[in-house]
Amino acid sequence: MAVAFDEMNGQGGTEIRQAYQELSRWLTETPPDALEYRRQEAELLFRRIGITFAVYGDAAAQERLIPFDVIPRILSAREWALLEKGLRQRVLALNMFLRDIYHGRDILRANIIPEDMIFQNPVFRPEMNGQDVPHDVYVHIAGIDIIRTDPENFIVLEDNARTPSGVSYMLENREIMMRLFPDLFARHRVAPVERYPDELLAALRSVAPRGAAAEPTVALMTPGIYNSAYYEHSFLADKLGIELVEGRDLIVKNDEVFMRTTEGLKRVDVIYRRVDDDFLDPLTFRPDSALGVPGLMSAYAAGNITLANAVGTGIADDKAIYSYMPDIVRFYLSEEPILKNVQTWRCREPQDLAYVLDHLDDLVVKEVHGSGGYGMLIGPAATKATIEAFRDKLKREPEGFIAQPTLALSTCPTCTEKGLAPRHVDLRPFVLTGSERVTIVPGGLTRVALKEGSLVVNSSQGGGTKDTWILDE
Amino acid sequence: MLSRTAENLYWLARYVERAEYLARTIDATLRVTALPAAYIGKTNEWDSALLTAGVGESFYGHYQEANEANVVEYLSFAPDNPSSIRNCIEAARLNARSVRTALTSEMWDTINAAWIELQAVWSKGTGNREDLAKFLRFVQETSLRFDGSAYRTMLRNDAYWFSRLGVHLERADNTARILDVKYHVLLPEEEHIGGPLDYYQWTSILRSVSALTAYHWVYRETLKPWLIADLLILNDTLPRSLASCYGNLVRNLDQIGVAYGRQGAAQRHARGIRNRLEHSHMDDIFQHGVHEFIQEFIADNSRLGEIITKQYLI
Numbered sequence: 085m086a087v088a089f090d091e092m093n094g095q096g097g098t099e100i101r102q103a104y105q106e107l108s109r110w111l112t113e114t115p116p117d118a119l120e121y122r123r124q125e126a127e128l129l130f131r132r133i134g135i136t137f138a139v140y141g142d143a144a145a146q147e148r149l150i151p152f153d154v155i156p157r158i159l160s161a162r163e164w165a166l167l168e169k170g171l172r173q174r175v176l177a178l179n180m181f182l183r184d185i186y187h188g189r190d191i192l193r194a195n196i197i198p199e200d201m202i203f204q205n206p207v208f209r210p211e212m213n214g215q216d217v218p219h220d221v222y223v224h225i226a227g228i229d230i231i232r233t234d235p236e237n238f239i240v241l242e243d244n245a246r247t248p249s250g251v252s253y254m255l256e257n258r259e260i261m262m263r264l265f266p267d268l269f270a271r272h273r274v275a276p277v278e279r280y281p282d283e284l285l286a287a288l289r290s291v292a293p294r295g296a297a298a299e300p301t302v303a304l305m306t307p308g309i310y311n312s313a314y315y316e317h318s319f320l321a322d323k324l325g326i327e328l329v330e331g332r333d334l335i336v337k338n339d340e341v342f343m344r345t346t347e348g349l350k351r352v353d354v355i356y357r358r359v360d361d362d363f364l365d366p367l368t369f370r371p372d373s374a375l376g377v378p379g380l381m382s383a384y385a386a387g388n389i390t391l392a393n394a395v396g397t398g399i400a401d402d403k404a405i406y407s408y409m410p411d412i413v414r415f416y417l418s419e420e421p422i423l424k425n426v427q428t429w430r431c432r433e434p435q436d437l438a439y440v441l442d443h444l445d446d447l448v449v450k451e452v453h454g455s456g457g458y459g460m461l462i463g464p465a466a467t468k469a470t471i472e473a474f475r476d477k478l479k480r481e482p483e484g485f486i487a488q489p490t491l492a493l494s495t496c497p498t499c500t501e502k503g504l505a506p507r508h509v510d511l512r513p514f515v516l517t518g519s520e521r522v523t524i525v526p527g528g529l530t531r532v533a534l535k536e537g538s539l540v541v542n543s544s545q546g547g548g549t550k551d552t553w554i555l556d557e
Numbered sequence: 558m559l560s561r562t563a564e565n566l567y568w569l570a571r572y573v574e575r576a577e578y579l580a581r582t583i584d585a586t587l588r589v590t591a592l593p594a595a596y597i598g599k600t601n602e603w604d605s606a607l608l609t610a611g612v613g614e615s616f617y618g619h620y621q622e623a624n625e626a627n628v629v630e631y632l633s634f635a636p637d638n639p640s641s642i643r644n645c646i647e648a649a650r651l652n653a654r655s656v657r658t659a660l661t662s663e664m665w666d667t668i669n670a671a672w673i674e675l676q677a678v679w680s681k682g683t684g685n686r687e688d689l690a691k692f693l694r695f696v697q698e699t700s701l702r703f704d705g706s707a708y709r710t711m712l713r714n715d716a717y718w719f720s721r722l723g724v725h726l727e728r729a730d731n732t733a734r735i736l737d738v739k740y741h742v743l744l745p746e747e748e749h750i751g752g753p754l755d756y757y758q759w760t761s762i763l764r765s766v767s768a769l770t771a772y773h774w775v776y777r778e779t780l781k782p783w784l785i786a787d788l789l790i791l792n793d794t795l796p797r798s799l800a801s802c803y804g805n806l807v808r809n810l811d812q813i814g815v816a817y818g819r820q821g822a823a824q825r826h827a828r829g830i831r832n833r834l835e836h837s838h839m840d841d842i843f844q845h846g847v848h849e850f851i852q853e854f855i856a857d858n859s860r861l862g863e864i865i866t867k868q869y870l871i
Contacts, residue, residue, distance in 0.1 A: 131673070132666060309654045322658040333559050344560045346715060346869045347817050 088492035089234050090506050091157065101235070103160040103555055106271050111155075116503060119154060122264045123499055126152050129260050151548035152257065154264065157496045157509055157530040164275075164526055164554045167230065167238050167513070170422035172522050173413060175226050175515045178245055178400045180416040182222035185399060186212045196411050201432075204483075205405075207398030207453065209361065211368060215385055217394045219291045219519040224392035225284070225356075226515040227251075230423070230528075232494040239424045239491075240409070241510060245401040246393060247358045250529040250549075251514050252316035255280060255323075257551040258527070273556040275526035280514070281323035283525060284356075287518035288324075291390050292353045300353035303327045303343060305334070307359050307375045312544075317358050331359070336379030339386035354390040361395050403452045403486050404430060426491065432483040440487040441478060444471050447487040448539075449478070462539060464490050493539055496550065498532055508533045510541050511552060526554040562656050563719040564870040569652040570707075570723030573668070576645035577700035578731040578765075579632050580693040582606050585765040587689075589757055590625065596757050603628040608738045609731075609765075612640055629689065634679060642696055646675055659716045663706035671699040715816060718809040719869070725809070726862055729802035732766055732789055733855045740847045743782040759785055766797040786847065787839045799854060803831040806861070813869070823864045830857050 089095050092104040100108045130149050159167070184191050185202060186209075192199050202208050227248025229241040258277050262269055285302065292300035306317035308330050321328035333343050334352065342349035357364065363373040368381040383389045399405065407428035413421040429436035429447075440447060449461040461474045478485055495506035513528035530550040531541035541547040586606040603623040607613045610632055619637070620627045635641045650672040657665055674695065683689040704724070711717040736743070742758045759780045763769040768788060775792060776784050792798045806827045814820040842850050 132670065133662075309651070314654070318654075318657040327559050327562075328658050329559065330561070333561050344871075346558050346560055346563045346719075346813075 088506070088508065089232060089494045091232070091494050091496050091509070093497075093506075095234070103158045103163075107156065107158060107268070110268055110271065111497070111504065119499055123152075123154050126154055126260050126264055129263070130256075133256070150253065150543045151534060152260070153498050153507075153532055153534070153548050153550045154261070155497050155499060155504070156261065156268075156551045156553045157511070157532075158272075158553045158555060160555050161557055166422070168524050168526075170238060171228055171513060171515050171524055173417065173419065173422050174228060174240065174243070174409070175223060175517060175522060177409070177413045177416050178226065178243060179220070179222050179517060181412050182245075182394070182397060182400050183220050184416075186396060187214060191412070191415055194415065196415050197405070197408050201404060202399060205399060205402060207361075207396075207402055209396030209399075211381060211385075212394070212396040216387070218293050218387070218390045221291050221392075221517050221519065222394040222397050223400065224287055224291060224394075224517050226517070227512045227529075228423075228515060230511045230513065231426075231491065233491055237424050239426055240406075241426060242403070243401040243406060243409070244512075245397040247360065248512070248514070249313040249316055249358070250512055250531075251280065252319040253549050254514070254525075254527055254529045254552065256319075257529075257549060261551045272553065275554040275556045277525050277527040280525045281320065283516055283523045284320070285324045285326070287516040287523065288354050288356055288390075288392055290518035290520060291392065293387055293390055295388065296353035297351075301326075301351060302354040302356060303329045303334075303352050305329050305331070305355050305357040305359055307363065311358075313358065320356075326356075329355075331363075331375045331377045334377040334380070336377060336383050339379070339383045339388050341377070341380065341383050341389045352389065354392060356392050361398065364391070364395065403428075403450055404432070404483075407486065426488045429487040431478055431485040431487060436487075437478065437482045440485075441475060443487075444475060446490060448490050449474055449485055449487045452484050452486060458544070460540075462490065465537075465539075490539070493533075493541075496530070496532065498534070498548075498550075500534070500536070505536070507536075508539050508541065509550065527552045558659070558715050560870050562659050563715065564866070565652040565656040566659055566716055566720045567723040567865070567870065569649050569656070569668075570720045571727040572645040572649035572652065573700050573703050574724050574727040575640065575731070576642045576649070577697050578727075579610055579640070579642050579645070580696040580700075581765045581767065582609055582735075583629055583632055584690075584693050585761045586628075587625070587686075588764065589761040592757055602761075605738050606632065609734045610640060611734060612638055629683075633689075633692070634682070643675070643679060646672055646696075646699075661706060661710040663710045664703060667699060667702045667706055671695070715813055718813050718816075721809045722806060722865060725802040725805040726858065726865075728797055729799055729806070729858050730855065732797050732799060732802070733851055733858065735762055735765055736786070736789060737848070737851045737855065740786075740851060743786045743847065744843070755782065756780060762789075766795075768795055768797060771795055783839055783843065786842075790842065790850075791834060791837060791839065800831075800834040803827065803834055807831045810865075821868045823861065823868045826857075826861050826864050830854075830861070 092101060092108060094101050127149065130152060181191065191197055192202065223245045225248060227244040227250060229244065230238050231241045232238060254277055288302045289300050303326055304317060304321040306314060306328055318328055327343060329343055335342050335344060335349065341352045343352055359375055362369045363375040365376045365378060365380040366373050367378050384391055384395065407430055410421045410425050413419065429440050431437045431440055440449065445463045447463045451459040461470065463471065493508040493510060496509045497504045498507040509530050509532045511528050511530050513524060516523045530552045532548050532550055533539055533541045534548045535546060583606065586602050590602050601623055603625060606628055607616050607623055615638060616623065616631050631638050631641065633642045636643065638644065650668050653660060653665055653668045678692055683692050707720055739758065739762050742755045759782060760769060762785060763772055766789065772785065772788055775788060775794065778784065788795055788798060790799050793800050793804060795801055810824045810827050814824050
C-alpha cells in the first residue's frame with residue numbers, strides 16, 4: 085500500500101501544509117512531557133465527567149473511555165466550504181430518495197436501482213409505504229463518514245441516516261481542548277461548535293406535526309443506561325433542555341403520545357429517538373422488545389408525532405444502496421455529486437462477486453447491514469484462515485456483502501508511546517435538516533486508529549478521537 | 558418532570574443517606590465493642606448493628622455468628638446484601654446515571670468520584686482497622702459532599718424537593734430503627750441509671766446519629782436516657798430527630814403541592830405524623846410504651862413512602 089497522504093506533512097512529507105503551520109511551530113516549541121502531562125489530564129477529566137461508552141459483550145469494560153488524542157485535526161476554511169457544499173447536496177438527495185421510495189418510486193421506474201434491492205431489504209419498512217412524515221423530512225440528523233486519500237477530494241465512506249452518534253465527543257473534545265490548551269487556541273482562529281445543541285433543538289422544533297402547540301414539546305428517547313451511547317443521550321438532553329425519556333415513560337392515548345410526569349400526563353410532539361426502528365413499538369415491530377411504546381407507530385401514522393429520524397431511513401444508508409448514491413444525487417438534483425464515493429463491488433452481482441473472490445487479499449469486505457467495524461474483512465491485514473472463512477460466507481450469501489479497495493486513509497500526527505507519529509483518521513460531520521433549512525456546524529468527530537498501520541477507527545475496535553478544527557480564515 | 562426522574566432522585570438521596578447511616582452504625586459499634594467487657598455487658602453489639610440496619614434475618618442466611626469481621630463485611634461490602642454500603646453506592650450511582658440531566662455537575666461528580674474511588678476498596682478490601690476507618694470516613698464525607706452540593710447547587714424546584722423527601726424519609730427511618738433496637742436502655746424506670754453499662758450504650762446511640770455533642774448543647778446535663786429519647790424523637794433542633802425529619806417532609810411536600818397547584822394524600826399523611834410528634838410529650842410516650850410508639854412510627858413512615866410513590870413516582 086502506498087504511503088498515505090498526511091494532513092500535516094502532505095504527500096511527500098516535504099512541506100508543512102498551510103492549515104497546520106502554526107500547530108507545527110507550536111509542537112516544536114512544546115516539550116514532549118508537557119504533551120504527555122496534558123494527555124493524562126484530559127483522561128482524568130473525561131473519567132470524572134463520566135464520558136464513557138459501553139462495549140457490548142465485554143463485561144470487564146462495561147464502561148470505557150474512548151481514548152482522546154490531544155493533537156487537533158485541522159481543516160482550512162476553503163476545504164470546509166467544499167465539504168459543506170457536498171454534505172448539503174448529499175443529505176438533500178438522501179431525503180428526496182427516502183420520500184420517493186416510500187411514495188411514488190420514480191427512481192425504481194427509471195431503473196436506476198433494482199427493485200429487489202429495496203423490497204427484499206430487511207431495513208425497508210413497508211409500514212412507511214404512502215405515509216407522509218411531517219415536512220417531508222426523513223433524515224433530520226445525519227452523520228456522514230468522510231475520508232481523504234489526497235488533498236483535493238473528500239470521499240464518503242458511509243452515510244449514517246438512522247441514529248448516528250458521536251456528536252457529544254465533538255462538543256466535549258472541544259471543551260477539554262480549550263481547557264488544556266488555551267495558548268494554542270489563542271494562536272488560531274477556530275470556528276466554534278458550541279451552537280450545535282441550539283441548532284439541533286431548532287431543527288427538531290421546526291419539524292413538529294402541524295397540529296402541535298406553538299411551543300412544541302421535544303423529548304429525547306433512549307434505550308436506557310445500558311446502551312453504549314447512553315452518555316451522549318443524557319448529555320444532549322441536558323444541553324437541549326429536554327426530557328430524556330425511556331419507552332416506559334411514554335404512553336399512547338387516542339393516537340397521541342404523552343409522557344408520565346409528576347403532574348400527570350404531558351403531550352409530546354417530537355421525539356428525537358436514539359432507539360432503533362425494531363424497538364420503537366412492540367405492536368408493530370419486535371413484540372419481545374421492552375424498550376418501546378405500544379401504539380407509537382399508530383400515533384405516527386395519525387400524524388400526531390414526529391420521529392427524528394423517521395422510521396425506515398435505514399434503506400438510505402444501507403451499504404448496498406450506498407454504491408448507488410452518485411446516481412441518486414444525479415437523479416434527484418440533476419447535479420454531479422461533489423463528494424466522491426469509494427469504488428464498491430456489489431457481491432450480489434455475479435461479475436463483481438467473481439472479481440472480489442479473486443482479490444480478497446487486497447479488498448475490504450463489509451457486511452451490508454454491519455456497523456461499528458464488526459463483521460468486516462480487511463484483506464491485506466487478514467490471515468489466510470480468515471480470508472477463507474470470508475470466501476465461504478461470500479459464496480453462501482453474496483447479497484449480504486460489498487467490497488471496496490483498501491484505501492490509504494489520510495493520516496494525522498498523533499501522540500503515541502514513541503512520540504508523535506502519523507495515524508489514520510476519518511471524519512464524521514453532523515448534518516441537521518429542519519423544515520426550512522440544512523445546518524452544518526463547522527466541525528465534526530475525527531476518529532483515529534491508534535494502532536500503527538491500522539485502518540479501523542471505530543471506538544469499539546480500539547479507535548480514539550481528536551478535536552476537529554475548522555479554521556475561520 | 559418525568560415521574561421516573563423524580564423516582565430516581567428520591568432513591569438516589571435515600572441510598573446516599575443510608576450508606577452514611579450504615580457507616581455511622583459500624584463506626585459506633587466498633588467504638589463500643591472496643592471497650593472492656595465490664596463496660597458494655599453481655600449484649601452482642603454486632604447483633605444490634607444488624608438489627609438497626611434491618612438485615613438481621615438475611616445475615617444469618619449467610620453466617621453462623623455475628624462478630625466484627627462478619628458484620629463489617631456484610632454491612633460494608635457484601636454484594637448479596639441489598640443494603641450494604643457497597644450496594645447503596647452502586648445503586649446511588651445507577652440512579653444518578655439515569656437522571657444525569659436532573660443533577661448538577663457537582664452532585665454527579667460526588668457520586669461518580671466516590672464510586673470510582675470505592676472500586677479500589679471493593680477489590681482489595683479493608684485489611685486492617687486503619688483502612689476500615691478511612692473507608693467509613695470516606696463514606697460519610699461522600700454523603701456530606703453530596704448533601705452539600707445538592708443544597709448549594711440545585712435549583713429550588715421539584716427536583717430538589719423530591720431529593721429532599723428521599724433524605725428525610727430515609728433519615729427518619731434510620732433514627733427510628735436505632736430507637737427500636739435500643740429502646741430498652743432508654744427506659745426511665747431502669748434501675749442502674751448512669752451506670753457504666755448503659756452509659757456507653759447511650760453514647761453509642763448518640764454517636765450513630767452524630768448527636769453526642771448536640772446532646773450537651775441542648776440539655777447541658779449528663780446523659781439521661783429519657784432526654785436522649787426526647788432528643789431523638791421530639792427535639793426540632795436536632796436534624797436527625799423524627800420531629801425534625803417530619804418538619805422537613807411536610808415543608809417539601811407543601812412546596813411540591815404549591816408548585817403543582819394541588820395537595821394529596823402524601824401531604825395529609827405527612828402532616829398527620831408531624832402533628833402527632835409536635836403535640837407529644839416524652840412522659841406520655843413512655844406511659845404508652847416507647848416501643849409501641851416507635852413501631853407505629855416506622856410503619857407510618859414507610860406508609861408515607863408508599864403514598865409518595867403512588868402519588869408522584871409512578
